[in-house]
Amino acid sequence: MAEIYDRVALIGLGLIASSMFWAIRRAGLAGEVRGYARSAETRETAREIGLCDRVCDTLSETVEGADLVVLCVPVGVMGDIAVEIAPLLKPGATVTDVGSVKSDVIAQVRPHIPDGVHFVPGHPLAGTEHSGPRSGFAELFDNRWCLLVPVEGTDPAAVDRLRRFWEGCGANVDEMDADHHDLVLAVTSHAPHLIAYTMVGVADDLRRVTDSEVIKYSAGGFRDFTRIAASDPTMWRDVFLSNKDATLEILGRFTEELFALQRAIRQGDGAHLHDYFTRTRAIRKGIIEAGQDTDAPDFGRGGGKK
Amino acid sequence: MAEIYDRVALIGLGLIASSMFWAIRRAGLAGEVRGYARSAETRETAREIGLCDRVCDTLSETVEGADLVVLCVPVGVMGDIAVEIAPLLKPGATVTDVGSVKSDVIAQVRPHIPDGVHFVPGHPLAGTEHSGPRSGFAELFDNRWCLLVPVEGTDPAAVDRLRRFWEGCGANVDEMDADHHDLVLAVTSHAPHLIAYTMVGVADDLRRVTDSEVIKYSAGGFRDFTRIAASDPTMWRDVFLSNKDATLEILGRFTEELFALQRAIRQGDGAHLHDYFTRTRAIRKGIIEAGQDTDAPDFGRGGGKK
Structure with missing residues (x-):
């Protein structure tokens, strides 16, 4: 080139x-x-x-x-x-x-x-x-x-x-456009990062209860959260402070939805949960089709049927 | 064998x-x-x-x-x-x-x-x-x-x-022990899954605003969330309903922490955010050391300095 x-x-x-x-x-x-x-x-x-x-x-x-x-x-x-x-x-x-x-x-x-x-x-x-x-x-x-x-x-x-x-x-x-960028990024990046930081912080508090088990058995969702929550602290502090309005707007929506799901769990409303989880699954398909992530069954861990 | x-x-x-x-x-x-x-x-x-x-x-x-x-x-x-x-x-x-x-x-x-x-x-x-x-x-x-x-x-x-x-x-x-298992898993897996499902659901609502941009530009945190939120809906519905108490307990703690961080963003309290993000970073180190994830700089995308 x-x-x-x-x-x-x-x-x-x-x-x-x-x-x-x-x-x-x-x-x-x-x-x-x-x-x-x-x-x-x-x-x-x-x-x-x-x-x-x-x-x-x-x-x-x-x-x-x-x-x-x-x-x-x-x-x-x-x-x-x-x-x-x-x-x-x-x-x-x-x-x-x-x-x-x-x-x-x-x-x-x-x-x-x-x-x-x-x-x-x-x-x-x-x-x-x-x-x-x-x-x-x-x-x-x-x-x-x-x-x-x-x-x-x-x-x-x-x-x-x-x-x-x-x-x-x-x-x-x-x-x-700049404002539009900041809203899209609040959804796709800024709010998810704050949420991941939060969940890892909660686990850190509980470590005193569960010793090192949270780390030892961190398969599944939490492990991905810890990766996100290991990002540079200074960079992310500045992101949240300088994209305050859009981030807080998205977090407000997030909390509303979370409360609705918590309520469904408390009331045993399995249909609500199942519908919600089916809907979110479709979004993943969109991302794979857009070429923005891999669909490898083993996350690139080198596996595959033998 | x-x-x-x-x-x-x-x-x-x-x-x-x-x-x-x-x-x-x-x-x-x-x-x-x-x-x-x-x-x-x-x-x-x-x-x-x-x-x-x-x-x-x-x-x-x-x-x-x-x-x-x-x-x-x-x-x-x-x-x-x-x-x-x-x-x-x-x-x-x-x-x-x-x-x-x-x-x-x-x-x-x-x-x-x-x-x-x-x-x-x-x-x-x-x-x-x-x-x-x-x-x-x-x-x-x-x-x-x-x-x-x-x-x-x-x-x-x-x-x-x-x-x-x-x-x-x-x-x-x-x-x-069974009860202890259910608490540890609520932290490391069940709550993170519900949170990921929620965030992806929020993005889905916003798609009507931002068209397909949420999918198109889904680099960073959100992409990992969508992977988690693509898990089997029936399995996860049952998990939440059958580990109700521990999951709701952890989600309650999560919401408290999230509100504290939202407040820090609203008030411009950068020191609080920076301290929090530095603490969560240390947990990631623990997981790498425990051999439960890879530390490859490119997430196994086949990169490395040339």
Whole structure:
């Protein structure tokens, strides 16, 4: 694949940025990739494992001459970074981000972007429960969606170029309005994460009762919850605080439904439960058909009938 | 491995029974395995795929002469099956089950077990979201726990024999008291399943708002929830109805915690959220260390740094 940007700057070197670097390198999407992390330890690790062509100690060295600047920091500090890099941005450059919330990030970042610089917010829908510079891998974005959320008046050519960049990283790209993005993500990601965190917290309280049995016998549903609830605490704190309204709206609906099901259990209303569970099963089929998960009978544990 | 039972009868031919058959065959644990399913269609499928050495049309043919009879039916009908098979059981035989709830199953089944027949309730902590005779595979129980819940006065030799049988199927075996089992499982499996069903139901309601986007962009937490919420509706209806008290107790605690976190989001209390998420992360480490899940950075999607 041809180079799409001459120089890319990755600010923040966690799971997403490190995966971006390996994906950029895999497809040859950039002439040079510079990376920056606030923590000296993270920069040290990045140098040790060869993450980025150049790991910089300052934002100015990182952003200097970059055609694409990617903000890969927690949503809560996007605005602070925007303030710092604004005077350093090259005319004609594109600034994008990878935050899980869009309206709040746009409100934080947009006022600081100078004239002549393109701002195209983005969100790759990909991740694992791991974080830090060592957690990235080139395939993270393969066949995943990356949503671009262009603000009014953005140059379509800048959006198109960023689209081709993400496609080069393996992703499918769609455009979406910021508020709509935040509602959809509250349903598909933010509320489920809070719920998983909550359930794992409940189990933690009960560990004092049941010793280590909750961990030992954690087959089934709970194990999946613990994986979700192992995600980066800082990133998720910021997501909930910056997508407050949509998250609380969805959690309110969730609680209503949960109470209705609890009541059915208490009253022994098996028909209500069975109908509900049959309906939810159909949604799973939709996801498999949309190619967003595997239907392997053993979850890729290497099994299969012998 | 040597034969442990001369003849095994599997009653109900879903995910667990079909996996048991392939595991029994893999290790040569039984001379003959007979299988029965109430539905003619299921029996037909079983014959077509070679599931069981003999698929029987009646319970009496299935149970006749069996040294081990395994009840693999939904928890709600265990008692009915026990009534039907009681007069057919061979003296010295062992009856066990694979239900996810133990106190209720014991109350249903035990009164019907004749003198001279051993009843050793069991529960393999293994499953996928798939169901039916085609869903089984020999490796389902490998390195998973199987909990035996012997009732008072059970012959230790019968328990020991069943233990060796499950070990032959690849499982690790532990013994546990029935009430304690039901509480631990309410935490690790039953409450998480209800919560996942609920969240997927909420998303289904919102589909009318967001079209198919909830499915299309279902990366992250929600996708895992849909997998859990695709589990067999009849099985889970029965689990919730028969482990009502423990499930409602855990859901009550869950709701309390969720409300506290919602309040922290509403009030912008980032410290509370961050502390909570840091604590839940530690539990995940415990599960990885206990060997109950994989820590592969890409969830087995075939990635890794290039």
